[in-house]
Amino acid sequence: MKSIILQTATTYLLPLLLLFSVFILLRGHYLPGGGFVGGLIAATAFVLHMFAHGVDHTRKLLGVHPGYLMPVGLSLSILSGFAPRILTGEPFMTGIWFSDPLPVIGLIGSALFFDVGVYIVVVGVTLTILFTISEGA
Amino acid sequence: MLIAVLSGFVFALALVVLGKYIKGRAAVISALLPAGIFAYFCSFIPAIAGGERIFQSFSWIPSLGVDLNFHLDGLALIFVLMISGIGTLVFAYTSAYLKEDKHLDRFYGYLAMFMAAMLGLVLADNVVSIFVFWELTSITSFFLIGYKNEDKASRRAALIALVVTGIGGMLLFAGLLLMGSAAGTYSLREMIESGIDFREHGHYVLILFFIMGGAFTKSAQFPFHFWLPGAMKAPTPVSTYLHSATMVKAGVYILIRLSPALGEHPFWNDTLMIVGGITMIYAALQTLFHTDLKGVLAYSTISALGILVFLIGIGSRAAMLAALVFLLVHALYKATLFLVTGVIDHGTGTRDLTRLRGLGKLMLPVAAAGILAAISNAGIPPSFGFVGKDLIYESTLATESLATWLTFAAIATNVLLLYAGFVAGVRPFLGKLPQDMGHVHLPGPLLWAPPLLLGLLCVVFGIFPGLIEMAFAKPALASLGFETGNVHLKLWHGFNTVLILSAVTIGLGVLLYLSLKPSHALEKQIQRLNFFAPLSLSLQFASAFQGFSLYWTRFFQNGYLRYYVIVIMGFLVILTGYNVLTEVEFAIPENAFADVTFYETVVLAIMVTSIGFAVFTRSRLLAVSAMGVMGYTICLIFVFYSAPDLAMTQFAIDTLTVILFVLVLYRLPKYLKLSDLRSRLRDGLMAIVFGALITVLALEVLSEPINRETSNFYAENAYTLAKGKNVVNVILVDFRGIDTLVEITVLAIAAIGVFGLLKLRLRKSEIE
Numbered sequence: 001m002k003s004i005i006l007q008t009a010t011t012y013l014l015p016l017l018l019l020f021s022v023f024i025l026l027r028g029h030y031l032p033g034g035g036f037v038g039g040l041i042a043a044t045a046f047v048l049h050m051f052a053h054g055v056d057h058t059r060k061l062l063g064v065h066p067g068y069l070m071p072v073g074l075s076l077s078i079l080s081g082f083a084p085r086i087l088t089g090e091p092f093m094t095g096i097w098f099s100d101p102l103p104v105i106g107l108i109g110s111a112l113f114f115d116v117g118v119y120i121v122v123v124g125v126t127l128t129i130l131f132t133i134s135e136g137a
Numbered sequence: 138m139l140i141a142v143l144s145g146f147v148f149a150l151a152l153v154v155l156g157k158y159i160k161g162r163a164a165v166i167s168a169l170l171p172a173g174i175f176a177y178f179c180s181f182i183p184a185i186a187g188g189e190r191i192f193q194s195f196s197w198i199p200s201l202g203v204d205l206n207f208h209l210d211g212l213a214l215i216f217v218l219m220i221s222g223i224g225t226l227v228f229a230y231t232s233a234y235l236k237e238d239k240h241l242d243r244f245y246g247y248l249a250m251f252m253a254a255m256l257g258l259v260l261a262d263n264v265v266s267i268f269v270f271w272e273l274t275s276i277t278s279f280f281l282i283g284y285k286n287e288d289k290a291s292r293r294a295a296l297i298a299l300v301v302t303g304i305g306g307m308l309l310f311a312g313l314l315l316m317g318s319a320a321g322t323y324s325l326r327e328m329i330e331s332g333i334d335f336r337e338h339g340h341y342v343l344i345l346f347f348i349m350g351g352a353f354t355k356s357a358q359f360p361f362h363f364w365l366p367g368a369m370k371a372p373t374p375v376s377t378y379l380h381s382a383t384m385v386k387a388g389v390y391i392l393i394r395l396s397p398a399l400g401e402h403p404f405w406n407d408t409l410m411i412v413g414g415i416t417m418i419y420a421a422l423q424t425l426f427h428t429d430l431k432g433v434l435a436y437s438t439i440s441a442l443g444i445l446v447f448l449i450g451i452g453s454r455a456a457m458l459a460a461l462v463f464l465l466v467h468a469l470y471k472a473t474l475f476l477v478t479g480v481i482d483h484g485t486g487t488r489d490l491t492r493l494r495g496l497g498k499l500m501l502p503v504a505a506a507g508i509l510a511a512i513s514n515a516g517i518p519p520s521f522g523f524v525g526k527d528l529i530y531e532s533t534l535a536t537e538s539l540a541t542w543l544t545f546a547a548i549a550t551n552v553l554l555l556y557a558g559f560v561a562g563v564r565p566f567l568g569k570l571p572q573d574m575g576h577v578h579l580p581g582p583l584l585w586a587p588p589l590l591l592g593l594l595c596v597v598f599g600i601f602p603g604l605i606e607m608a609f610a611k612p613a614l615a616s617l618g619f620e621t622g623n624v625h626l627k628l629w630h631g632f633n634t635v636l637i638l639s640a641v642t643i644g645l646g647v648l649l650y651l652s653l654k655p656s657h658a659l660e661k662q663i664q665r666l667n668f669f670a671p672l673s674l675s676l677q678f679a680s681a682f683q684g685f686s687l688y689w690t691r692f693f694q695n696g697y698l699r700y701y702v703i704v705i706m707g708f709l710v711i712l713t714g715y716n717v718l719t720e721v722e723f724a725i726p727e728n729a730f731a732d733v734t735f736y737e738t739v740v741l742a743i744m745v746t747s748i749g750f751a752v753f754t755r756s757r758l759l760a761v762s763a764m765g766v767m768g769y770t771i772c773l774i775f776v777f778y779s780a781p782d783l784a785m786t787q788f789a790i791d792t793l794t795v796i797l798f799v800l801v802l803y804r805l806p807k808y809l810k811l812s813d814l815r816s817r818l819r820d821g822l823m824a825i826v827f828g829a830l831i832t833v834l835a836l837e838v839l840s841e842p843i844n845r846e847t848s849n850f851y852a853e854n855a856y857t858l859a860k861g862k863n864v865v866n867v868i869l870v871d872f873r874g875i876d877t878l879v880e881i882t883v884l885a886i887a888a889i890g891v892f893g894l895l896k897l898r899l900r901k902s903e904i905e
Contacts, residue, residue: 024785028863028866028870029860029861029862029863029866029867029870030861030862030863031862031863032781032782032785032863032865033782033785033863033866034782034863034865034866034869034870035869035870036786036869037782037785037786037789040786040789040790040793041789043793044789044792044793047793047796067888067889067892070885070888070889071885073881074881074882074885077877077878077881078878081874081875081878092875095858095860095871097860109860111861111867111870111871111874114870114871114874114877114878115866115869115870117881118869118870118877118881121881121884121885122881122884124885124888125881125884125885125887125888126793126888128888128889128891128892129797129887129888129891129892130793130796130797130800132891132892132895132896133797133800133801133891133895134800135895
């Protein structure tokens, strides 16, 4: 199923959607959004690309096997949980925050890193499943 | 003390990396570890002998009241020195015994972990840490017994040992927890010192049942003894270590340790005496019928354990003293005999008693060790065994009502044990050497020195029993709460009943040894009775249980998704539905439909239409799309009720689900035939009932008054505590962050599962 319109459109849509997913991820702490839904949107962007260009192409674009994203995201989440334990000695998963907000992003804290971890895991999981199934047995 | 206990684990861990350097000649270096521990604990002897008790506390899980407290008293000291002392010899001996083995580093790792677990067990004060160490000994001994993992019998023996001792561990834990809750403390020392009378406690019988279950399985008491002879499949150093000084003595240790708290009650004393008595006689009789050297030693070990339990059962001071001394006597001579067996096996390649004769000329130091051990085992003066046996007779004679019977049982056991000891320690070295054993020669000193050293100790302690009395016997008795003023261990008691009994025992034993030869014919006869031995009965039970679980699993895990769903739904409907029918009054609020908006009506209409499509269409693709439409309408409802987070997520999920379905359906053939009418009706009925149930539940939830405590907490604290304004997200990443962590882990596992299922290609050789 090769459609030139879809192919051209996804070439521009992919970066836009990815940007949007990051936007959703970052605003999650104050407005509707968050790592989970952001990850899903990012995954949808890749899936759209996959439909237009084929799995192999999307894989090449991604560079790594999506399966590798899962441990990366999981470790990031766990590390953000352990960060207060290491840095300030507070219990696991206590939220710690920088005191001054950054422009655009806002206040940065361990919860943000946790959410980024969730985002990465969700992208990894969704793409692993979808790639695997679309490649077939 | 913490370092001393944990060094074994550290050593095992270090071997993972450094293991390759410790193979071959360097292996003997590893004996420095137990030697160091031995020396360290030896330094406590003067303090302990002076009546001190050493208590060291390390916080572990303070929130659960679990601490790593080590408590070194006289009793613990005996065990610690046995474990590390015999451990040193076993470590050194192994380096020669398993010289050729390619996994020697692994073996040392198991051995070191096992030693550390045993040390922890006898030193620990907190009952939870006792349980942890207890289980660690079971697990590490599993690896040791099954060390020759290419041998099926070896694996099976290891599994049986693990199952039996593992079940025992659970029982023990239950007993210790019951004791803890009765006493209000989980420290063993406080439990015993607080003076709580467990005998008056309502759960006393239950506590006894659990504790004894743990101790009897570990210490191989009848009818749980069968794992021990099986465990002889292990390499001989393992048998030496596990069965002379450590593993099997753990149960005895627990019984001795708890006897001040639980003892002096008819239930305790009688049970222990009966079980111990049966075990010691039954196992001693078994030794007559075996021709395998290690088989004989295995049953004589069980018998010795029986004697120990029996003595603890008598419970008087004399009996406890006898138990403590016999503990040491047995550890020394049994370790010697096992090590001697190992040398013989190593040199000749057989353990068949009918073939082993006349080896004394070829391996003199080994023969000396074996004969010394046999003498101590027989209780012939001036060996340490003589002191031990005298004490046993003294304690049985001193009992009030049953003196004759108990003494008779003890004599019978000792006569049979003497036979076993002579068969194992003397017989192989005397007589005429078979012709095919001319090549046998004396092995290196690492193999013969350890047994010879232990054999010599058997006699040294016999000649100087004062050493034991000062260093161990008195402090250990004191730690059990007995007066120790007039305790004296000595070799010569003068002419009295005990001496006559000893002489009778020795006479009868030697007579038995001279008149009975181990033979295969006898072994065959006893094997005919095996069909109702505890081992075969439990194996039959195990296989019946396996058959039942197979049937059970096949019935429920039949591999058809539809049946899984039906079972789950049916169960839920029956359980919840019953409750709903009996207790809920159906009431739809009167003005329920008053404020339904136009948008909601439209969405509802779309929803119903799409459901109809999904059910009645003949195309899979259409059904999936209809389901997708359904999902989107639900998103809309979320939007109406101002749940944007949910709506966004649902929208994304639904999109991906439809894509997923399409990808899968793409590969399936077109509908060839719909399911038949019957199964469609069945599925429809199930769906309607389930849907109705959910509806009723939803209505019911609405009519309940809403408890806003939780949601208010989150709403109020989201910004102040977690600096976020989106409460949903704050809950996800902060308040309930661990939930989310677990969820993404589950997601990752699911993805790996999908990947594995679809991508796994077995090579032909891997398909069984």
